[in-house]
Amino acid sequence: MRGNFWSQVKHLVRFTHIFQPNTSKHAAKIIIIPRFKKLCLEQGFSPSSRLIWHHLGRTMAIYSFSTWISYTKKWRQVLDYSWRHHGVRDIEKLTAEIAQDFLQSMIMAKVARSSFDAYASALVKLQLALNIYSRKRGTNIIYDFGLDPNCNIRKMAASELREDIRSRAYLRPTELVASLPDRWQIIAEVQYQAGPRVSEVLTLRTTNLIGYNCVVLVNTKGGLERTIMLSEKTYQKLLAFLEANGASMLLPGQTVESASNIYRRQLQKAAIQTEQTYEGSHGLRWCYARESYNRYIRQGMTPEQAAAKVSADLGHRRASITAHYLR
Numbered sequence: 532m533r534g535n536f537w538s539q540v541k542h543l544v545r546f547t548h549i550f551q552p553n554t555s556k557h558a559a560k561i562i563i564i565p566r567f568k569k570l571c572l573e574q575g576f577s578p579s580s581r582l583i584w585h586h587l588g589r590t591m592a593i594y595s596f597s598t599w600i601s602y603t604k605k606w607r608q609v610l611d612y613s614w615r616h617h618g619v620r621d622i623e624k625l626t627a628e629i630a631q632d633f634l635q636s637m638i639m640a641k642v643a644r645s646s647f648d649a650y651a652s653a654l655v656k657l658q659l660a661l662n663i664y665s666r667k668r669g670t671n672i673i674y675d676f677g678l679d680p681n682c683n684i685r686k687m688a689a690s691e692l693r694e695d696i697r698s699r700a701y702l703r704p705t706e707l708v709a710s711l712p713d714r715w716q717i718i719a720e721v722q723y724q725a726g727p728r729v730s731e732v733l734t735l736r737t738t739n740l741i742g743y744n745c746v747v748l749v750n751t752k753g754g755l756e757r758t759i760m761l762s763e764k765t766y767q768k769l770l771a772f773l774e775a776n777g778a779s780m781l782l783p784g785q786t787v788e789s790a791s792n793i794y795r796r797q798l799q800k801a802a803i804q805t806e807q808t809y810e811g812s813h814g815l816r817w818c819y820a821r822e823s824y825n826r827y828i829r830q831g832m833t834p835e836q837a838a839a840k841v842s843a844d845l846g847h848r849r850a851s852i853t854a855h856y857l858r
Contacts, residue, residue: 532621532622532623536607536610536611536614536620536622537607539610539621539622540603540606540607540610540622541603543606543622543660543661543664544599544603544660546664546667547660547663547664547667548592549592549593549656549659549660549663550592550593550599551592551593551594552594552595552596552599554592554594555594555754556591556594556595556752556754557754557755558754559591559592559594560587560591563586563587563590563591564583564587567583567586568583579680581680582680585655585679585680588652588655588656588659589655589658589659590659593656595752596788601649601653602652602653602656602657605649605650605653605654606622606653606657609625609629609630609633609653609654609657610622610625612629612632612633612636613625613629613633616632617629617632622661623661623664623665623670623672625657625661625674625676626676627675627676627677630654630658630676630677630678631676631677631678631684633650633654634647634650634651634654634678634684634688635684635687637650637688638684638687638688638691638692641691641692642692643692643693643694644688644689644692644693644694645694647688647692648688651678651684651685651688654676654678655676655678657676658674658675658676658678661674662674698817698821699810699811699813699814699817700810700814700817700818700820700821701802701807701808701810701814701815701817701818702807702808703805703807704723704814704815704818705723706805706807707719707798707801707802707805707807707815708720708723708801708815710801710804710805711797711798711801712797714772714776714780715793715794715797715798717765717768717769717772718732718733718780718794719798719815720761720765720768721746721759721761721765721769722812722815722816722819723815723818723819724761724762724765724819725746725759725760725761725819725844726759726815726816726819726820726823726844726845727748727759727816727846728751728752728812728813728816728846729791729794729795729812730750730752730787730791731748731750731751731752731846732780733780733781733787733790733791733794734749734750734780734787735748735769735773735780736773736778736779736780737770737773737774737778738778740766740769740770740773741758743760744760744761744762744763744766745758745759745760745761746758746759746760746761746766746769748846751846752846755846757843757844757846759844791812794812795811795812798811798812798814816845819844819845820841820844820845823840823841823844824837824838824841827840827841
């Protein structure tokens with residue numbers, strides 16, 4: 532493929548249509564997972580959750596804008612590494628040797644285990660894109676980077692890389708929220724009180740507020756709606772802002788991405804002002820998770836029940852993800 536690294540990546544994405552931002556990821560999973568389970572059972576075994584998630588990575592498109600940004604950035608890094616260490620700058624000529632050598636360099640650099648997993652996931656998705664490209668172009672090249680769940684490079688990463696166990700919760704979230712101005716304070720209050728993602732708050736409209744301090748989140752990661760509950764004061768502040776701003780959290784001309792960037796800069800300023808480490812917007816989700824977990828325990832739930840409840844509150848389908856928030 533001709534062109535610089537970025538032009539090759541853009542052409543690959545456009546030609547394969549692997550980025551599908553207007554399609555539901557959740558709807559795709561509902562179709563793919565039962566088929567895969569049935570296939571595995573026909574072959575005489577029941578698939579583990581790890582194998583199911585790997586299969587999803589190998590077969591599903593990219594649905595999230597943030598994931599698209601993250602993956603394409605990593606694809607360019609792989610190409611840059613390929614050119615510098617293997618003399619290969621054509622994305623169609625990437626091989627399992629190059630992909631695994633790149634991941635080996637991540638292990639040698641002692642990146643966090645979560646970072647390694649992110650690069651491995653990006654390579655699995657690149658493998659899918661290249662196979663779609665090959666099929667459409669009729670080149671008949673089959674790409675397999677050898678990154679199945681039990682491959683040696685993943686085992687090496689598991690044994691040599693540490694998990695990032697640092698908590699990202701803000702030490703004094705109340706002070707942080709109070710120091711934010713205007714609607715940024717409302718967004719932070721909603722995140723701290725109920726744990727939604729910033730994108731889920733920024734896409735709220737008046738119709739999502741259904742009374743009794745309840746808010747329905749519809750533009751969620753994975754496409755599964757959920758309902759959150761706010762304090763009476765925060766609910767009324769949110770409602771007043773929406774009614775005064777044309778029923779939208781976004782100002783005229785703003786996108787979710789641009790508003791998110793402004794919000795994070797405001798959080799960073801507030802963190803400096805309150806002498807705390809800046810932990811991004813997700814830091815408030817961490818605060819919510821930890822405080823809610825402790826509250827559920829006090830209410831009589833078992834640790835397993837409390838963790839499952841927090842997982843549902845955060846919009847996670849895998850409790851293992853939520854476990855990171857409870858450290």
